[in-house]
Amino acid sequence: MDTRPEAYPIVCRHAANGVGRDFVVGDLHGCVDALRYLLREIVFDPACDRLFSVGDLIDRGSQSEEALALLDKPWFFPVLGNHEEALCLVAEGVMRQAAWNALGGQWGQSLPDRVLVAYARRLRTLPLVRVVGSGSRRFNVLHAEFFGDDAMLDTGDFNEGMRQQILWGRELALGRGVAGQQAGLSPTYCGHTPMREVGRIGAQIFIDTGAFAATGKLTVTEALTARAWSVSVEQALLEGAAQMSLP
Template sequence: MTSEAFPIVSRHAANTAGRDFVVGDLHGCVDALRYLLREIIFDPACDRLFSVGDLIDRGRQSEEALALLDKPWFFPVLGNHEEALCLVAEGSMPRRAWEALGGSWAHAVPDAVLRAYARRLRTLPLVRVVGSGPRRFNVLHAEFFGDDAALDAGFFTERVYQQLLWGRELALGSGIVERQTGLSPTYCGHTPMREIGRIGSQIFIDTGAFASMGKLTVTEALTARAWSISVERAVAEGAAQMSLP
């Protein structure tokens, strides 16, 4: 594959027709997403849903989450759990290491299907940049230290690549916030929070959807509006019978 065909950084024009939303780490909790999309009155004709990655593992609906890749309104970035699936399918990671991350759902998935998932996931960017100027926001999985220009350039060292997928320095308090000077609001996940939180330019929206006390969160980009629900409550409210747009 080439960087021209599958860019590391994907750019999107501002949405002048509808609204843009960002969803936290899904982790196979599609029923919670069904509920939230109905709650926000999501319009697939003009609204867009960006994802900070980690669609799969831990929850019970990983394959349903992967099916979201076919939705024209859904725009995810690669997460570390998708990276793990790809590495297993490509023979670079033992299955037991992925299973420790929550990949045991794939036991019944034929190798050919897993490889097909990996090929599709390898087309996902590490970063999505939406809009420009004061209406710009970025979407990535874990963390990034640098400004918009460095993000736009897309020339990431191996260390930066790993930080984009696995980094927790900022969330755990060891990252230097000032290294984000010049970075537009940047939505990320990876590190579960009790509630949406902002550190420097980064807005952490993973609220642990797969966990017993967790919930899935969707926020409207560049606003204070956010919606959350636990899988248990979503199912109790009939989410399994709700259709996706």
């Protein structure tokens, strides 16, 4: 039986950060070395800074299990992405491994069933949405897209179509969505659709810059500012990222 609606919080709220900075990272896709490099570049302070994630920690890159280990970091706050959803569905017997392989989940084939199930249980604790701060200091984090205002987002009362849109939607990114439907939506950081550069469409700020791709980069942006940092996995490794420790 699929008990997803009861298995994890839909919307998680966070107070504004009054002592440090908030950052948001794009789709990680197993590119942890690039993240190590960027955390050094932004002089990330785990004692007071927070790193939010738009999801898709896993698949395609070579460090999916290292990316999942970030779930244990007290400064790391991800939402569920469609790739985490795929892992869960395979572990729950709802999706075939071959379908996950098509998304880059081949690494999961070598995992014992008990390990895959343990990862799925942990991932099912992740929210679909994180809401940070309030008023002019508010921003939202979700994986793909949302059409509605803050009040609608706050309810977490999403039907299955809305849930699929949050995890898989690309209407806005492909020019088929109506940005006007986002009136009243605070700046909302998302990933899912790779962009060459960070860009804004409607209320949404797209920060997935294709970290796993040969020509792509991982991007971290400071929330509610224009500041962003990007690096390719290749460049990060050239700079010694594999020897850098995570906070």
